[in-house]
Amino acid sequence: MSALGENVRKHRRLAGLTQEQLAYDAGLAPSTVAKLEQGGNVRIETLHILARALHVKTSQLMASDTPEPVRGEDPTRVGLAELRSALTPPLGITDSGSERPDEEPNLPALLDVIRAGSAAYDSDNFGSVAGKMPETIRDANSAVAYFDNGEEYTQALSARAEAYLLGGRYLTQVRQYDLAYHALSGAIQDARAVQDMNTAGYAVVIMSWLLLRQGRFDDAERAAIETADHLEPRISKAPPERLAVWGWLALQAAAASVRNNRPGESTDARRIAESAAAALGRHPNTRHRFGRFDTAVAGMKGLEDELISENGDPFRVIDESTGKARFSDRAMKAARIAETDKEWNRHRLTVATAYIKVGEHDKALDRLTAVDYANPQWLRHQRMAQDVMAAIVQQRKRRLTAEMRAMANHLGVLG
Template sequence: MSALGENVRKHRRLAGLTQEQLAYAAGLAPSTVAKLEQGGSVRIETLHILARALHVKTSQLMASDTPEPVRGEDPTRVGLAELRSALTPPLGIEDCVNERPDEEPDLPALLEVIRTGSASYDSDKFGSVAGKMPQIIRDVNSAVAYYDSGDEHAQALSARAEAYLLGGRYLTQVRQYDLAYHALSGAMRDARAVQDLNTAGYAVVIMSWLLLRQGRFDDAERAAVETADRLEPRISKASPERLAVWGWLALQAAAAAVRNNRPDDGAEARRIAESAAAALGRQADSRHRFGRFDSAVAGMKGLEDELITENGDPYRVIDESTAKARFSDHAMKAARIAETDKEWNRHRLTVATAYIKVGEHDKAMDRLTAVDYANPQWLRHQRMAQDAMAAIVQRRKRRLTADMRSMATRLGVLG
């Protein structure tokens, strides 16, 4: 029996449940519980459902264990070899330092390249980001080596912090977590060195996202909460950047708490996020470097959490996201939100999941198709989309339509 299986068995017995009773309480097949206790593996989402049925934190069921053998090389990992080399250069027995370049770097031009890369990432042009990132990393390292003191050194560190942050965002998106962790740690280090707490705080936002994806809910929440406490602004005087970072940290804390079966803490964190969004809404100029954050984003994230809680109501998610409701496609278009906006499309996946829960698979497909039209590169990296499509394939009683088969193939659900 694996450590994970032992934990599930221990908590099941403490709850006085048989395998069949636990499966019934969790809405799972008895064979799923039996297989897990015998040493099988399950997705984090299934573990969360079991933890909720056992009234324990999801993290209490987790344990270190020997990973499954690698059966094949990840082509994405191979494709990132140049970026990996730039971020983690080879080390020998001698100290490794960046050589000082002969030519003086153009710091304003370098910063413009980095921010253009961020715009490409926000537009889901992942191939463009992957192609440019290795040279960007080399250039910022050269700039830091060239300017070893003074204002130019601080500017070079600030540029490197933004470059590493961009690398961390991209690498987390494509699930290269160890390399992303390295990049985000570098972003935090350089941002703190120049007292840029907004960039350092946003790096923690992305770090919390990374930890969430790894199922490290306690770590994700702790990082977000501690940083939010450190950066808590005076609402009346805070800049748009500080409010946005503070709000995103609160949303990450809420997401971690809800997934760890602590809904009350999640609700409290969402209230903080809503306060940040309300303050941003009162500012004449709410532009900032860290993507869209507003009351709509906070509300949509709340509906995503709604589906995870024990008494989550998919009909509420649908009601608030269709026709002319506040989080509907109609409302987003009226607010002139771009079709490629990640938060809008993430919400469409939430709505698709809600439709699947009530058995309306065709309407779920409408949402998936809309996202595929707007953000095809982004969609194929979304686990929520893969889960939604897998649920349609498994639950649909009638034959899959051609569009369903095509979407399932693109998302890797069907071979």
């Protein structure tokens, strides 16, 4: 029996339940519980459902265990070799740190390159980001090595913090979590060194996202909420960047809490996010570096959490997102939100998940198709999209349509 299976069995017995009773309470097949307790693996989402039925935190069911042996090569390892070398250069017993370059770095030009990379990432041009990141990281390291102190050294550290943050965002998106953790740690350290707490705070937002993807719910919630508490602004005087970072931290804390079977804490965190969004909406100038954050984003994220909570209602998610409702495609277009907007498209995946839950497979596919039209590169990296398509393949009783087969192949669900 694996450590995971032993944990589930222990908590089931403490609750006085048989495998069949636990399966019934969780809405799962008895074979799923039996397989898990015998050493099988299940998805994080299934663990969350079991934890809810057992009235424990999801993290209590998870434990360290001997990992399965790796079968085959990681297809992204070679492609990331240059970026890995830039972020984690080899170390020996001699001091071979970054050598001071002969020519003085052009710090404004370096910052322009980094922010152009951020714009490319926000536009889902992942190929451009991947190709330029190694040189950008090396240039940032060289700039820090060139300046010993003074204003230029501070500017170099600030630029490197943004470069590391971009690397961490990209690497988390493509699920290279250990390397992303290294980049984000560097971003937080450099930003703190120059007292750029907005950049440091947003790096914690991405760190929390990374931890959430790894199933480290306690860590994700703690990192986000502790940082939000530290950065809590005076709402009447806070600039847009600080409000946005504070709000994103609260949303990350809410997402971690609800997945960890802590609905009360999730509700409290969402209230903080809504306060930040409302304050930002009253600000005369909402421009900032860290992406769109407003009342619509906070509301859409709340609906995403709705599907995970114990009393989540997929029909409410659908009703709030169709026709003339506040989170419908029509409302987003009326608000002049770009079709490529990640938060809108993430919400479309939430609605697709809701349609799966009520058995409307064709409508779920329509949502995937809409996202694919706007953000094809982004969609291929979304686990929620793969889950939706896998559910269509598994649940559909009739033959898959040509469109369904094409989307399943596109997302790597078939074959």
